Amino acid sequence: MIKRWIVENDVDSKESYPQIVDAATILQQDEVIAFPTETVYGLGANAKSDRAVEKIFEAKGRPSDNPLIVHISNKTQLEELVADIPSAAAKLIEAYWPGPLTLIFKNKAGVFSSKVTAGLxxxxxxxxDHPVALAIIEASGLPIAAPSANRSGKPSPTTAQHVIDDLEGRIAGVVDGGETGVGVESTVLDCTGEIPVILRPGGVTKEQIEEVVGKVAVDPSLKEGKGAPKSPGMKYTxxxxxxxVYLVDGSREYIQQLVDEKRAEGMKVGVLTTKEYLAYFNADTILSVxxxxxxxxxxxxLYDTLRAFNGSDVDIIFSEMFPEKGVGLAIMNRLQKAAGYRVIKP
Incomplete structure (x- = not known):
């Protein structure tokens, strides 16, 4: 059985919970544990250790050319880890840290395992922005590399049980801090160029970033999932x-037409929709997201709903699409990846 520490989200210090110290000690021993953040559960390991980071890739079954995000517990820690802090990054740190915003910096040589940066x-x-995550990182005294705590390619975990379902027998333990809040991962923003570039949309929106630093670009490879990954989540399904999963760029009537065609072929069909239209569809499994x-x-x-389809026996899933404004950009990015960029149009 995977070790499971239960910690309340109002933890205010590592001294309050011996479970925090226990989990941090395991990280110091170059083992891998899962813990909650405000976005999804992360799979953490010592970002300075090759062997520890290798265990992340082994547990997830994740390609090693995909870089990892490093998590820290305070802003001053950053100065020890990067070559410089661009002015745009400094403004965004002031506005959105702690929070669901990952910033890309020039690497300081010799600090991190090359497996964290994928050679970049x-x-x-x-x-x-999660008290349990911050307490664990602080208690460990380490920068912690932490992708989402799921098997590679599967929906990210928003509860400790999701972690256990995916990684039982593969990691040392999971710190159970309850359900996560945002639900999709952090925004990843490259601050190393003249104009900041969004490499992965997430919990902090493009519009929010532009309020602080002005114009930002969106990496065009987000639409195709092609090219060498410069950020977590830019490659692979x-x-x-x-x-x-198939995204449907059409009316609800058209979605129902597709459902009827597949059911006529003897297939069991699922539909991912919203609360407003839950009663509209006639399919084998209909889930509101x-x-x-x-x-x-x-x-x-989103992720909990995608996982819920695994409890049904559907052969195919048709999903509605959403406006790519605000957090909708992150939602559509995740749905496009879940669908392998398959979109059906009338």
Whole structure:
């Protein structure tokens, strides 16, 4: 059985919970544990140790050319880890750290395992906005590399049980801090160039970033998933349930037409929709991912809903699409990856 520490989210210091110290000690021993952040559960290991980071890739079954995000517990720690802090990054740190924003900096030579950076001369760093995560990192005294705590390609975990379902027997333990809040991973922003570039949309929106630093660009490879990955989540199919997912760029009537065609072929069909239209569809499994009028609810429930389809026996899943504004950009990025960029149009 995987070791499971249960910690309340109002932890205010490592001294309050011996479980925090226990988990941090395991990290110091170059083992791997999962812990909650405000986005999803992370799979943490000592970012300075090759062997510790190798255990992340082994547990996830993740390609080693995909860089990892390093998590820190305080802003002053950053100066020890990167070559310099660009002015745009400094402004965003002031505005959104701790929070779901990962910034990419020029790497300081000899600090991190090359397996964290995937051989790049840059490193992705964030300070999570979760008391349990911060307490564990602080108690360990280490920068912690932590991708999402799921098997590679599967939906990211938003509860400790999701972690256990995916990684039982593969990691040393999981710190159970309850359900996570944001539901999708952090935004990844490359601050090393003249204009900041979003490499992965997430919990801090493009619009929020532009309020602080002005114009930002969006990496065009987000649409195709092609090219060498400069950030976590830029390559390979991610977030996918067992049945194939197809995004439908059309009306609900058209989605129902597709459902009827596949059921006529003898297939069991699932539909991913929103609360407003849950009663509209006639399919074998119909799941609401949240409210279309509040896309933050969709982000929060996205991975749990994708995982829920695995409890059904559907052969195919048709999903609605969402406006790519605000957090909708992150939602569509995750759905496109879950679908392997398959989109059906009338």
């Amino acid at each position: 001369d840059t490193v992705a760093i964030r300070m999570p 991610h977030y996918a349930p067992d049945a194939p 949240g409210e279309r009028r509040d896309l933050h609810t969709v982000a929060h429930h």
